[in-house]
Amino acid sequence: MTTKLIIGLDGLSSGERALDYGCNLARLIGDCELVVVYIIEWSPYSFQTPEENAERHKRREEEISTAKERIVAPAVERISSGGLSATGVVRHGNVADALIAIAKEQKADQIIVARSRERSLSKRIFGGSTANLVMEASLPVTVVG
Template structure:
């Protein structure tokens, strides 16, 4: 049975550290698929006019396309060149909730993420995405420093 690792990317060097660790882990495991995931932070809780909602949908589609081209596709291509099995996913949502949901949908065995780079004020008010994921995840989470 193939082991599935979900790797959370953030488009920064911390995401690259998570990806590097997941590559090492995949090589140790052998029969392993890496699912590279980029979450665009988004909240469904806003009150807008129908026109604003239509524009928001268009903007969301553009954000997904940009994230695929700039972050996910290069990562998946690099993994394929390294001889690893990989695919990419981009979604909008709360980072912790969405990473966990994707992991459940795919039957993943583990989530690999890097330590959050959020500002200390934001982290104190809202909690970090990484910490929230560790507390809420239904499968093991590895946090790379």
């Protein structure tokens, strides 16, 4: 049975660390598929006019296209050129919730993310996406330092 790993990218060096770890783990496992995921933070809770909503939808589609082109496609290509199986997903939403939903949809065995180096006051008080993911996920989450 194929093992499926979700790798959360953030477009920064921390995402590269998660990607490297996931590739190394996939090689150790053998029969493994990697799903590279980039989540664009977005909240559906905004009250706007119909015109603003139409513009927002257009902007969302542009953001998804840009993220696929600049972040996800190069990561999938890197993985594939290394002899591993990979696909990519880009979504809007809350990072933790979206990663968990994608993991369920994909019937994944594990989620791999990297710890962000952000140390803002609000992140220390309320926790960041990584902390929320670890607390809410019903499958193993590996956090790469």
